[in-house]
Amino acid sequence: MRMLLIHSDYLEYEVKDKALKNPEPISDEQRKGRLDEVLAVFMSVEKVDESNPDEVVEKAVKEIKDVASQVKAEKIFVYPFAHLSSELAKPDVALKILQKIEEKLKEEGFEVKRAPFGYYKAFKLSCKGHPLAELSRTIVPSGEAVS
Numbered sequence: 001m002r003m004l005l006i007h008s009d010y011l012e013y014e015v016k017d018k019a020l021k022n023p024e025p026i027s028d029e030q031r032k033g034r035l036d037e038v039l040a041v042f043m044s045v046e047k048v049d050e051s052n053p054d055e056v057v058e059k060a061v062k063e064i065k066d067v068a069s070q071v072k073a074e075k076i077f078v079y080p081f082a083h084l085s086s087e088l089a090k091p092d093v094a095l096k097i098l099q100k101i102e103e104k105l106k107e108e109g110f111e112v113k114r115a116p117f118g119y120y121k122a123f124k125l126s127c128k129g130h131p132l133a134e135l136s137r138t139i140v141p142s143g144e145a146v147s
């Protein structure tokens, strides 16, 4: 999994068109979303993650918690983003992993939003620009090589 973490004044999105034949079903309310004072986490789930999804979820949540603690962010935006890798996991596996990450972050006490999966979306982001405001992380299941 590849993650781009941006500590932001806000992130807002608006769903445009379907990017998959069968995107995640969403309510009208989910067509737009915004969080202020947020750690935005853009995530590409990779094929290598399919070998142990639960471990990847655990490692991703740990990394996100670590960065959130360093930048003192209490809100997290989980953002499906298929542009950080050329070896993407299948959509059904990717969605399940992102849903589990969202669930676990909520259990940890964060306010969490997850942008809809399988759509093209317009988004606006205001990066805070401090030294830890732009970070990337690569996560793979144990025993797998980082490509």
Ligand SMILES: NCC(=O)N[C@H]1[C@@H](O)[C@H](n2cnc3c(N)ncnc32)O[C@@H]1CO
Pocket (backbone or CB within 6 Å): 019, 020, 043, 044, 045, 046, 080, 081, 082, 083, 088, 089, 090, 091, 094, 116, 117, 118, 119, 120, 121
């Ligand atoms: N910018 C808009 C967009 O990326 N849209 C993506 C994601 O929402 C989602 N998606 C599909 N596969 C994946 C994956 N492996 N990891 C993350 N998201 C995925 O499906 C869309 C088309 O690839």
